[in-house]
Amino acid sequence: MNEPASYILRPHRPGDMGWVIHRQAILYHREFGWNEEYEALTARILADFLDHYDRRLERCWIAEREGEIVGSVFIVKHPEREGVAKLRLLYVEPSARGLGIGRRLVHEVTEFARAVGYRRLTLWTNSVLVSARRLYEAEGYRLVSEERGRIFGKELVSQNWEMPL
Numbered sequence: 295m296n297e298p299a300s301y302i303l304r305p306h307r308p309g310d311m312g313w314v315i316h317r318q319a320i321l322y323h324r325e326f327g328w329n330e331e332y333e334a335l336t337a338r339i340l341a342d343f344l345d346h347y348d349r350r351l352e353r354c355w356i357a358e359r360e361g362e363i364v365g366s367v368f369i370v371k372h373p374e375r376e377g378v379a380k381l382r383l384l385y386v387e388p389s390a391r392g393l394g395i396g397r398r399l400v401h402e403v404t405e406f407a408r409a410v411g412y413r414r415l416t417l418w419t420n421s422v423l424v425s426a427r428r429l430y431e432a433e434g435y436r437l438v439s440e441e442r443g444r445i446f447g448k449e450l451v452s453q454n455w456e457m458p459l
Contacts, residue, residue: 301364301395303402306354311340314366318385322446326422329447339382343370351379351410355402357386357395364390367399369406369415377413379403384426391425400429408459415459421451430455 319333343352348371357365365386372378381403386396407415417435419426435455442451 300393301357301359301390303355303357303398306356306366310354310356310363310366311344313363314383314385315340317363317387318383321385321388326446327448332446336383339368343368343382351412353403353406355399357390357399359390359393363387365395365399367403369403372416375414375416377411379407379412379415381415381417381430384429396426396429397432400433404433404457404459412459414456416454416456419453419455420445421453427453427455433457 315333315336318336319328319330322328322332343354352368352370354368355366356363365384367384368382369379370382372380381400384396384399386399404415415435417430419430421427421440435457437453438456439454440451442449444450445452
């Protein structure tokens with residue numbers, strides 16, 4: 295018999311986007327030394343999500359444990375590619391890592407994308423996010439391109455991953 299999950303997944307509600315921006319900015323600064331450029335990017339992504347939210351084709355999952363937000367992920371329509379969606383801004387709080395939350399969030403995106411008829415999922419990440427990249431690869435994503443450059447105050451290798459559905 296499976297034990298019940300020690301967390302719940304729920305839709306977003308007022309205040310969640312500010313929390314996600316805040317926590318991701320702090321965590322990625324602490325863990326990787328990323329600067330405020332990352333916070334600005336996250337804020338733009340989430341403002342766009344709220345401004346253009348399509349309930350039929352887009353979604354946010356907030357992971358909550360004991361009443362506290364411990365992770366999130368988003369799926370949004372690709373702005374230029376018909377039938378393609380983007381997985382955005384996966385994160386799990388350090389206190390909740392190892393509970394399967396990241397794997398479940400990634401899988402929720404896949405299942406939702408299939409259910410609403412997307413043909414392909416894509417995502418953009420950085421090579422230093424090793425745990426996330428392992429989750430993406432296990433889900434079926436494949437690396438399609440890489441580019442070295444200076445972003446978020448660091449020399450990083452940006453990566454694009456895709457998965458047919």
